[in-house]
Amino acid sequence: MLPNLLRTLGALLLLVSVAQAQFQFFEQMFGGGGGRQEQQRASQNVPSDSSRYQSMWEGSRCDKYLCPGTLACVHFPHHCPCPHSDVEEKVELGEGSAVCVSKGGYKPGEAARKIELARKGLL
Structure with missing residues (x-):
């Protein structure tokens, strides 16, 4: 009885993980409302700041x-x-x-x- 229950739970977990992976794929593929993706995009779109370029310029030797x-x-x-x-x-x-x-x-x-x-x- 216990091995059958463990086998059934294992199969159920496998199906759930496959379904979740499939939905994540389609969400990323078609730009679905990804809260995490929106946060990543927001962190990339920062105001223009030349300090990084300026420090690279000053650190260059030529x-x-x-x-x-x-x-x-x-x-x-x-x-x-x-x-x-x-x-x-x-x-x-x-x-x-x-x-x-x-x-x-x-x-x-x-x-x-x-x-x-x-x-x-x-x-």
Whole structure:
């Protein structure tokens, strides 16, 4: 009698835990009213405060040029990398200046081509 009761309770606990895991999955998947998720989002959306960046800037050691966007140490300002290189492309404009723009098109260099067309007034 006792082994049957333990087996039944074990099966019931297993079913309840599977159902709970399934509901948690769907709640997270579809953004259901997660109180915990809302608290996490609220803690991420804090007012702008540059003190963290400022302390990183002051703690950086560079005897050349310290890039303001990435804190990379390079020889010249136009050598600074783009902060989001997976979605940005660096385009050198000449005279030692460069900009980072969103990658465009399906081919490498498409953003640079569009900037050149815009400079010529063709775009």
